[in-house]
Amino acid sequence: MLNARWAKSGLAMLLPIVLIVLWQLAGHDGALAGGALPTPDRVWKAWLIWGFGTPGPMSLSPYIGNWIDAVAFSSFRVAKGFAMAIVVGIPLGIVLGWSKLAAALVDPTIQWLRPIPITAWLPISIAIYGISDFGAIFLIAIGAFYPIVVNTTQGARDVDKTWIRAALMMGASKIDILRRVVLPAALPAVFTGLRIGLGIAWTAVIVAEIVAVKSGLGYVLWDAYYVGRMDIVIADMVSIGLFGFMSDWAIVQLEFALLRWRRLQSFNA
Amino acid sequence: MSTINFTQVAKTYGDVRALDRVDLTVREGEFVALLGPSGCGKSTLLNLVAGFEKLSEGTMSFDGRPVTKPGPDRGVVFQEAALLPWLSVWENVVFGPKVQRISRAEYEPRATEILRIVGLENFHAALPVQLSGGMRQRVGIARAFVMQPRALLMDEPFGALDAQTRLSMQALLLDVWQSLKTTVLFVTHDIDEAILLADRVCVMTARPGRITRDIPITLPRPRTLDALTSAEFTRFKAEIMAEMRGVH
Numbered sequence: 001m002l003n004a005r006w007a008k009s010g011l012a013m014l015l016p017i018v019l020i021v022l023w024q025l026a027g028h029d030g031a032l033a034g035g036a037l038p039t040p041d042r043v044w045k046a047w048l049i050w051g052f053g054t055p056g057p058m059s060l061s062p063y064i065g066n067w068i069d070a071v072a073f074s075s076f077r078v079a080k081g082f083a084m085a086i087v088v089g090i091p092l093g094i095v096l097g098w099s100k101l102a103a104a105l106v107d108p109t110i111q112w113l114r115p116i117p118i119t120a121w122l123p124i125s126i127a128i129y130g131i132s133d134f135g136a137i138f139l140i141a142i143g144a145f146y147p148i149v150v151n152t153t154q155g156a157r158d159v160d161k162t163w164i165r166a167a168l169m170m171g172a173s174k175i176d177i178l179r180r181v182v183l184p185a186a187l188p189a190v191f192t193g194l195r196i197g198l199g200i201a202w203t204a205v206i207v208a209e210i211v212a213v214k215s216g217l218g219y220v221l222w223d224a225y226y227v228g229r230m231d232i233v234i235a236d237m238v239s240i241g242l243f244g245f246m247s248d249w250a251i252v253q254l255e256f257a258l259l260r261w262r263r264l265q266s267f268n269a
Numbered sequence: 270m271s272t273i274n275f276t277q278v279a280k281t282y283g284d285v286r287a288l289d290r291v292d293l294t295v296r297e298g299e300f301v302a303l304l305g306p307s308g309c310g311k312s313t314l315l316n317l318v319a320g321f322e323k324l325s326e327g328t329m330s331f332d333g334r335p336v337t338k339p340g341p342d343r344g345v346v347f348q349e350a351a352l353l354p355w356l357s358v359w360e361n362v363v364f365g366p367k368v369q370r371i372s373r374a375e376y377e378p379r380a381t382e383i384l385r386i387v388g389l390e391n392f393h394a395a396l397p398v399q400l401s402g403g404m405r406q407r408v409g410i411a412r413a414f415v416m417q418p419r420a421l422l423m424d425e426p427f428g429a430l431d432a433q434t435r436l437s438m439q440a441l442l443l444d445v446w447q448s449l450k451t452t453v454l455f456v457t458h459d460i461d462e463a464i465l466l467a468d469r470v471c472v473m474t475a476r477p478g479r480i481t482r483d484i485p486i487t488l489p490r491p492r493t494l495d496a497l498t499s500a501e502f503t504r505f506k507a508e509i510m511a512e513m514r515g516v517h
Contacts, residue, residue: 163353165347166345166353167364170369170412259355261398264398264399
């Protein structure tokens with residue numbers, strides 16, 4: 001068992017290592033693409049300074065020892081916006097899946113607003129909230145909301161009729177049925193929505209920080225590009241990937257714990 | 270006193286007449302089997318009593334009152350158990366008492382006892398997917414009995430089981446029923462099953478769904494699986510088979 005897990009981790013690491021080695025070999029004197037891109041060793045050095053360096057009184061670089069701040073700003077924004085999307089999206093999706101009237105009333109509007117990309121919401125967000133934290137959180141919430149509500153609605157709509165009948169027969173009220181039957185039955189679809197929504201949340205936070213706020217990984221990404229620090233740009237991109245991956249992993253762990261019944265049913269168990 | 274009463278009941282789906290002028294009375298404590306081919310409306314009849322569907326014509330009452338919605342006074346055992354797959358055996362069985370806000374002190378001993386009777390005392394924590402079809406249906410039966418319903422409505426509960434398991438489930442149901450004497454309406458297409466279990470077998474025909482014969486099964490109680498091979502049993506079987514062939 002343990003060996004199999006190690007083997008799987010080894011396989012997962014193989015491709016990234018090959019890509020990094022090729023990238024390193026393709027460069028000369030720490031640069032490639034005619035000097036536009038740094039090699040991995042340079043990126044790594046810049047990253048270490050960004051992460052653990054101590055700025056002296058004379059240092060001009062803004063990327064010394066403050067990596068964790070950028071990470072924290074972005075992560076908290078994602079967490080807040082994503083939480084807002086969940087708090088609105090899951091209950092609304094359950095109601096839309098359950099009630100034909102509610103669906104007829106609200107669903108068309110959702111489907112019509114949904115194709116508007118979060119980038120198109122930027123002017124409105126800045127007009128209302130200015131260059132503020134909440135403007136970014138608002139964009140993240142909008143971006144993550146759609147996949148969550150659409151998948152939850154689908155999941156709630158597909159609930160087996162006999163489960164509802166069984167619950168009614170046992171004396172369950174409407175609220176009981178929504179909470180104890182429709183929600184758990186929709187949970188596999190809800191998790192699909194959460195994972196897609198979280199991916200969009202990370203896209204949204206970077207876009208928002210490039211345009212609408214002055215902190216976080218997205219801000220550093222664009223700022224570093226302007227001052228020609230491509231080593232920081234790449235270290236920043238890898239950081240986004242890392243934290244996006246870790247937050248997705250956390251959701252997968254939660255899914256794993258909550259949907260044991262579903263896992264036992266599936267072919268690949 | 271009659272528990273279930275149908276008077277000239279019809280049920281139509283669009284142009285299709287699923288049930289036509291059905292009269293049926295089930296007395297308190299009686300075990301009545303509805304026997305017929307698939308599509309004869311026997312499940313529809315049961316769904317009307319359960320409150321899952323509404324009748325189109327006629328009147329129907331349960332315990333002297335018209336049925337308006339499903340409720341725990343009528344325990345339903347579904348074709349393939351229809352357990353909630355994310356709940357354990359125990360949680361499935363106590364779902365009813367819980368949503369009815371019955372105190373834990375009251376339902377816990379009852380649920381424990383019923384799970385012991387159906388032979389699942391060691392499976393409280395198992396999920397439905399980890400059980401065999403027969404065990405799942407035992408949970409379905411326990412879930413209905415734990416509510417102490419006025420009547421039990423069983424919709425081909427053993428239809429999906431293999432022959433061996435079906436026999437053991439029939440024996441179990443005979444045991445439980447003979448000690449509790451709950452009113453039972455039992456839908457099946459299996460002639461042997463209907464005769465073995467029921468006090469009366471109502472033979473139904475399809476298109477339109479109608480009860481054509483109501484045959485009292487006078488086999489002595491308490492019954493066991495041995496009844497299946499008795500001479501009297503064979504006589505009932507011959508009579509019912511003639512009836513079913515005759516109307517086809």
